[in-house]
Amino acid sequence: TEIAIHCVNLLTKGSQEEQHLVFTREQEQRSQCTYTDSLGDYLYEPNASLLKAGAFRSIAAAYPVRKLHPNSHLYTSDSFIENFPGRIFRIVNQCSFNKKEVKENLADLKKANVTVRNFPATVAELRKRLHLTEGGDTYLFASTLNNGQKVIIRCEKV
Secondary structure, eight states, X not given: OOOOEEXXXXXXXXXXXXXXXXXXXXHHHHOOOOBOSSOOSEEEEEOHHHHHHTOHHHHHHHSSOEESOTTTOOEEESSOOTTXXXXXXXXXXXXXXXXXXXXXXXXXXXXXXXXXXXXXXXXXXXXXXXXXXXXXXXXXEEEEOTTSXXXXXXXXXX
16 A cells, blocks of 8 residues: 655644645546646745655645746645645746846845746855845745746735
8 A cells, every 4th residue: 555645734833733645656646737838826835744755746736836847845725725734925026037128127136035936046145146145024935847848937925
């Protein structure tokens, strides 16, 4: 029989509230996962327990989300999914890694929280190129879409 993998995330320190996802390796391999070339209104970053357990396709099967790329482990949807097991962001805008587009879309930023997933630059390289310091209420995700397009996604936490 297949061994069940239990992913548990405690919602707040000292709280009894938890999020659970249970799956097996066989379920993960058979799970249907939709990939996308475009972003919806929301971006989802799964909790560390899900990422470490390798529940990449199982997340897409359990929740109505589309995965950005097989190697990105970020998800998107057009509607808000309140109980998603991870961080949820509202997408403000997106731009390619093109210098002109970056300047048009991110010129007003001085601070941002930067995350890189399946992208050809490191967080340090992006910070230097964009002249950003750590922190603030803006979140930037640098990633690759299913069609191979490199994007920088500007978000705010929900």
